[in-house]
């Protein structure tokens with residue numbers, strides 16, 4: 001049985017990846033410090049003998065007694081609100097954390113895939129973004145802690161590949177959505193759905209003409225799975241090229257939820273990228289991958305998930321309940 005370590009296992013993407021690799025017959029070791037991850041995302045896996053969980057912060061030395069075949073490094077805050085709240089941790093997990101996991105991969109002779117991001121392109125000057133574009137990033141802006149940590153992550157990953165011959169992969173992940181996103185993480189989709197469910201107005205930042213391209217989580221997980229098992233070491237964009245303005249997206253959410261919420265305009269956050277759309281030619285050529293789930297299908301599934309949450313969750317501002325969990 002192949003063994004895989006997944007960092008950020010209790011997060012949105014991490015928890016879906018744990019499930020997928022269990023389904024593929026792997027022994028999965030999940031690791032998370034639970035700063036932004038939620039134990040509820042993975043507690044249904046705790047009864048499986050093929051699943052192990054370590055509560056650990058990867059910015060400290062990472063010790064794993066077992067042999068490992070693969071590592072997926074998905075631990076990181078990933079929303080602008082989180083970067084503002086925990087900027088130093090954001091920098092550390094992308095830099096020190098990645099260094100520890102590369103060292104672990106080398107010691108275990110394991111293949112490692114790191115989760116990079118479309119944020120390495122910053123507020124892009126070319127459109128759509130292909131992997132050979134170097135980006136347009138403000139290093140000292142509020143997003144700089146994430147963007148630059150991820151750029152460093154890519155640099156050190158390629159250095160381990162070139163210098164140590166480590167088997168490495170880099171996924172540049174564009175906006176992804178689906179069940180288990182945190183309702184209060186400030187990202188646009190949970191923000192709008194939460195507002196609709198509470199009967200509040202939908203807050204569109206700026207004039208809403210900025211665009212994003214949203215990928216459903218199952219498609220993303222398939223792309224990660226294929227990239228991990230491929231022979232490619234250069235970065236690969238993974239995302240859905242179906243681009244939409246935030247204002248149009250707000251009306252899609254109004255229609256989906258049937259809420260009578262109006263749109264209200266709020267100031268655009270600093271360095272908010274104006275346009276974002278992945279060029280996925282490389283993923284198509286190298287991995288035979290492209291997204292299959294349309295936004296309307298994906299949004300329905302995601303809305304059902306949020307609708308089924310306990311009413312009080314709609315009003316929670318904090319989410320880290322590991323302490324409560326271990327007391328139970």
Ligand code: UDP
Pocket residue numbers: 079080175186187188189191192203204205206210212246268269272273
């Ligand atoms: N956004 C918005 N209203 C919200 C939250 C976000 O209009 O309540 C906008 C935000 O300014 C950005 C887009 O939606 O232009 C996507 O934001 P998100 O934080 O989800 O992701 P990112 O900016 O990292 O792509």
